[in-house]
Amino acid sequence: MNDALLVIDAISDFEHEDGGVLLASFRERLPAMRAALARAHADDTPVIYVNDHHGRWDGDSRGLLEEALGGHGGDVIAELAPRPGEPFLLKPRYSAFDHTALALLLRELEVERLFLVGGATEACIVQSGIDARELGFKVTILAGACATVDPQLEQISLRYAEEVAGMFVE
Secondary structure, eight states: OOEEEEEESOOOOOOSTTHHHHHHHHHHHHHHHHHHHHHHHHTTOOEEEEEEOTTOOSOOHHHHHHHHHTSTTHHHHHHHOOOTTSOEEEESSSSSSTTSSHHHHHHHTTOOEEEEEEEOIIIIIHHHHHHHHHTTOEEEEEEEEEEOSOHHHHHHHHHHHHHTSOOEEO
């Protein structure tokens, strides 16, 4: 089975209302995120970054990365940043699939199963997983490698993902 690791909304300057809480969660779950990336790289599994565009309509994902590296969580971002050549798509909505080229890229790579990491679990991660399932992909959320702003809502959303949407949660 052909896999891909989707890194969703891991590149941020954390300059928003929940930014401090989200950054703390990223710091807490950083070891699991690093492990997921290391495993994907070791297995030659494609790693694809899909990130909120943060109001950037110029498509400059590298500019977004540079801004994030200079922000409050720059040390975290440095450990999660895409390697040269790894796809880095920008998204305007919660789902990594909504108005992006992600589905086209995954079909070109003949991907069948997705592993999701990043943040926030209860928003963009689960919504991306739901859309992936609707497109026919198998989905596993690596919950320990996903940041949250609300642990209680995270648990509800993970339960929904597993019991209703048919995703696996590890």
